[in-house]
Amino acid sequence: MHQHEMSTCSVFDGAVFISSEMKLTEDFKRDTHPNKVNLAGREYVGEHGHTTWLPLVRKIKQQIATDPTLFPEYPPILGIPEFTQRATELALGKDSPAIVESRVFGIQTVGSTGAVRLGAELLRSWYCSSSSWSGPILLSSPCDDSLTGTFKAAGIEDVQHYRYWDAESNDVCVENMVHDLENAPERCVVVLFASGHHPTGAELSQEDWKRVAEVMMKRQLFPFFLMSAQGLCSGSLEQDAWAVRHCVSLGLELLCAQSFSYSFGLYGERVGHLLCVLKQNMLAVQSQAEKLVQTLWSCPPMEGARVVATILSNPAHLVEWQESVKGIAEHCMLIRERLRERLRLLGGPGHWDHITKPGGLYCCFGLNAQQVEFLIKRKHIYLLPHGCLNVSAINSRNLDYVAEAIHQAMHSQL
Amino acid sequence: MHQHEMSTCSVFDGAVFISSEMKLTEDFKRDTHPNKVNLAGREYVGEHGHTTWLPLVRKIKQQIATDPTLFPEYPPILGIPEFTQRATELALGKDSPAIVESRVFGIQTVGSTGAVRLGAELLRSWYCSSSSWSGPILLSSPCDDSLTGTFKAAGIEDVQHYRYWDAESNDVCVENMVHDLENAPERCVVVLFASGHHPTGAELSQEDWKRVAEVMMKRQLFPFFLMSAQGLCSGSLEQDAWAVRHCVSLGLELLCAQSFSYSFGLYGERVGHLLCVLKQNMLAVQSQAEKLVQTLWSCPPMEGARVVATILSNPAHLVEWQESVKGIAEHCMLIRERLRERLRLLGGPGHWDHITKPGGLYCCFGLNAQQVEFLIKRKHIYLLPHGCLNVSAINSRNLDYVAEAIHQAMHSQL
Numbered sequence: 150m151h152q153h154e155m156s157t158c159s160v161f162d163g164a165v166f167i168s169s170e171m172k173l174t175e176d177f178k179r180d181t182h183p184n185k186v187n188l189a190g191r192e193y194v195g196e197h198g199h200t201t202w203l204p205l206v207r208k209i210k211q212q213i214a215t216d217p218t219l220f221p222e223y224p225p226i227l228g229i230p231e232f233t234q235r236a237t238e239l240a241l242g243k244d245s246p247a248i249v250e251s252r253v254f255g256i257q258t259v260g261s262t263g264a265v266r267l268g269a270e271l272l273r274s275w276y277c278s279s280s281s282w283s284g285p286i287l288l289s290s291p292c293d294d295s296l297t298g299t300f301k302a303a304g305i306e307d308v309q310h311y312r313y314w315d316a317e318s319n320d321v322c323v324e325n326m327v328h329d330l331e332n333a334p335e336r337c338v339v340v341l342f343a344s345g346h347h348p349t350g351a352e353l354s355q356e357d358w359k360r361v362a363e364v365m366m367k368r369q370l371f372p373f374f375l376m377s378a379q380g381l382c383s384g385s386l387e388q389d390a391w392a393v394r395h396c397v398s399l400g401l402e403l404l405c406a407q408s409f410s411y412s413f414g415l416y417g418e419r420v421g422h423l424l425c426v427l428k429q430n431m432l433a434v435q436s437q438a439e440k441l442v443q444t445l446w447s448c449p450p451m452e453g454a455r456v457v458a459t460i461l462s463n464p465a466h467l468v469e470w471q472e473s474v475k476g477i478a479e480h481c482m483l484i485r486e487r488l489r490e491r492l493r494l495l496g497g498p499g500h501w502d503h504i505t506k507p508g509g510l511y512c513c514f515g516l517n518a519q520q521v522e523f524l525i526k527r528k529h530i531y532l533l534p535h536g537c538l539n540v541s542a543i544n545s546r547n548l549d550y551v552a553e554a555i556h557q558a559m560h561s562q563l
Numbered sequence: 564m565h566q567h568e569m570s571t572c573s574v575f576d577g578a579v580f581i582s583s584e585m586k587l588t589e590d591f592k593r594d595t596h597p598n599k600v601n602l603a604g605r606e607y608v609g610e611h612g613h614t615t616w617l618p619l620v621r622k623i624k625q626q627i628a629t630d631p632t633l634f635p636e637y638p639p640i641l642g643i644p645e646f647t648q649r650a651t652e653l654a655l656g657k658d659s660p661a662i663v664e665s666r667v668f669g670i671q672t673v674g675s676t677g678a679v680r681l682g683a684e685l686l687r688s689w690y691c692s693s694s695s696w697s698g699p700i701l702l703s704s705p706c707d708d709s710l711t712g713t714f715k716a717a718g719i720e721d722v723q724h725y726r727y728w729d730a731e732s733n734d735v736c737v738e739n740m741v742h743d744l745e746n747a748p749e750r751c752v753v754v755l756f757a758s759g760h761h762p763t764g765a766e767l768s769q770e771d772w773k774r775v776a777e778v779m780m781k782r783q784l785f786p787f788f789l790m791s792a793q794g795l796c797s798g799s800l801e802q803d804a805w806a807v808r809h810c811v812s813l814g815l816e817l818l819c820a821q822s823f824s825y826s827f828g829l830y831g832e833r834v835g836h837l838l839c840v841l842k843q844n845m846l847a848v849q850s851q852a853e854k855l856v857q858t859l860w861s862c863p864p865m866e867g868a869r870v871v872a873t874i875l876s877n878p879a880h881l882v883e884w885q886e887s888v889k890g891i892a893e894h895c896m897l898i899r900e901r902l903r904e905r906l907r908l909l910g911g912p913g914h915w916d917h918i919t920k921p922g923g924l925y926c927c928f929g930l931n932a933q934q935v936e937f938l939i940k941r942k943h944i945y946l947l948p949h950g951c952l953n954v955s956a957i958n959s960r961n962l963d964y965v966a967e968a969i970h971q972a973m974h975s976q977l
Binding site: 160199200444 | 576580613621628634636639673674675676841846848850851853857858
């Protein structure tokens with residue numbers, strides 16, 4: 150019986166197969182070469198060769214699992230209030246004028262992707278009183294394809310790019326960036342990267358940020374910050390949030406998508422936060438956000454946000470966690486220095502400042518497509534386009550192999 | 564300094580305040596009356612007067628929190644494979660023709676709202692090979708406002724309704740429903756409720772479902788099932804999934820949004836699943852779903868799905884969990900019977916079959932707006948429009964009070 154409708158067409162007949170962005174990870178898993186290395190992953194790895202729980206996070210998770218005062222329940226639509234308060238203070242500092250003047254609110258989201266999506270939908274609905282705003286929004290070039298996809302999926306069709314990373318210097322070219330912002334349409338939304346840029350890792354200095362903020366104000370551009378790894382770049386929570394706090398101090402309105410994945414080692418828990426600093430109209434925007442959340446995921450997952458809120462609320466935990474974050478940042482910098490030293494010793498032309506100038510997880514070698522393919526196919530070293538890679542996956546056991554392979558890729562005629 | 568831009572207008576100036584759907588819950592929390600009762604909540608409550616963990620769920624959660632073999636990581640975009648496999652088998656049965664013929668796949672989602680949103684976006688992109696399908700979609704009347712909102716937010720503008728619940732009989736009127744489906748535009752999408760209808764609780768019988776399925780086939784309508792509480796209506800996992808399995812056995816393509824909130828007592832964990840039964844083209848549709856997920860939340864939260872997968876994979880756990888589900892279903896039925904008995908003894912006209920005919924958490928008294936307001940304002944009993952209520956929040960301590968209040972509301976001249 151169940152066959153007799155099979156001949157009619159499927160309602161999904163038009164669907165075409167699209168290659169997954171996860172293909173690299175899948176290829177890596179299938180690769181059986183003993184020396185294979187995955188430098189394209191999204192997690193902080195560390196010396197063990199695999200991710201590990203922060204001991205404090207593990208402890209709090211266990212406490213929550215046995216806490217007799219916690220009953221099953223739905224969280225509020227906008228998330229756990231204790232979490233949103235602490236996440237806001239973490240980004241802006243407790244004495245932020247936006248907090249003092251009660252013109253900021255936060256929304257717990259499903260990871261930072263959820264924060265970007267929600268922020269995009271908020272902008273689309275209410276940007277400049279237009280109910281059909283569809284851009285332009287300016288993203289960095291290069292940037293994650295999935296970031297572009299998220300804004301477009303939210304109905305922001307007009308996605309443009311400002312020049313950010315410069316292949317020649319393997320660094321930010323702030324001249325190009327400022328030039329493009331100067332020439333952007335007035336009042337357009339600009340996506341900025343506050344604690345490390347994925348996938349290049351290239352960072353702006355405080356002097357650079359001052360120039361960028363000045364243009365933002367002059368041209369009435371709206372900053373949408375991504376702060377994906379606060380603390381992991383410089384080791385200091387304050388320093389990594391400097392650009393966001395600077396814009397707030399200038400009186401700018403802004404959105405900021407925060408991730409707690411890297412800094413707490415909470416990936417599968419999906420802990421994100423959308424910070425909204427406004428001039429006025431806060432309760433109205435909050436109610437609009439609530440309505441949008443109800444159509445996206447109804448309410449966010451509690452587990453990870455409870456862990457983060459517990460740690461950020463307790464002074465002793467806070468100190469212990471800050472030490473861990475600093476340790477991760479220092480470990481990444483140590484690997485960068487060791488990698489630079491190896492490459493320097495292997496000789497050949499080229500400078501290596503781009504390896505140690507930025508902090509955080511990512512750095513970029515500016516390799517061409519052939520060089521990247523050589524590393525993946527011939528050396529079983531998986532990395533992102535342009536030779537961007539996650540330095541935390543390099544350890545004592547694979548350092549020499551990785552350095553030699555990169556050296557070969559750069560200096561052979563490929 | 565931070566003041567000098569404050570005078571210019573906010574980019575969110577046009578936003579207007581909209582009242583929250585959570586208002587009832589907030590009003591209840593603020594209410595200080597000693598006899599207040601919240602019958603509008605979304606969780607299964609039980610005799611204690613508050614939600615409780617299933618002991619097995621609590622145990623597995625603790626095991627996961629201490630398991631030394633689990634490292635922090637992102638789950639795959641479409642969720643944990645073990646979970647999606649078990650969730651699929653739970654809905655369709657292990658011997659389902661769709662499983663045997665490899666024409667079904669499942670996607671772990673952020674609760675059932677996430678499953679509805681993702682399903683809506685999939686349909687919008689690919690329904691009948693049109694890249695701009697925007698409806699019509701048919702929802703039940705009445706139905707949750709947030710359900711309508713979710714489809715509209717996904718770009719399906721043309722939302723229509725079929726008659727489902729009949730205020731006269733406080734029951735499904737299948738004649739009206741079939742009539743409206745007969746007259747629906749061909750090939751339109753119809754949202755169907757497989758294990759309890761929110762908020763009325765009214766259910767179709769198997770004979771009713773057969774008639775509905777026949778019209779669906781004849782008119783080439785596409786079923787989008789919501790299965791929010793499999794097992795909790797009848798106490799049997801098979802019986803509550805009968806309608807879905809019947810449609811599959813007829814060879815229909817369908818989507819089914821499953822929730823694991825009620826049946827596992829996992830609310831804040833946000834465990835949902837979108838089941839896609841197709842005729843062909845499975846890998847293509849799966850890759851499209853992957854792309855959509857990346858723009859919504861990137862990947863789903865792992866915690867709750869791990870608990871569900873662990874329980875469904877272990878035969879001993881499975882038996883224990885099924886007993887718990889049956890226990891919940893029986894407890895709800897017991898309360899229904901006690902409530903009916905009280906109301907019968909209080910006398911007055913009216914029949915009470917609608918209280919005990921359906922199973923599950925919700926039932927509806929078909930009250931008018933004045934009667935509902937009387938109960939909320941004068942009796943501090945919070946319930947949904949039409950006098951729909953969550954029976955699991957009634958217990959030995961408040962049963963008499965609730966029954967008398969409903970009796971008064973129905974028989975006073977309000």
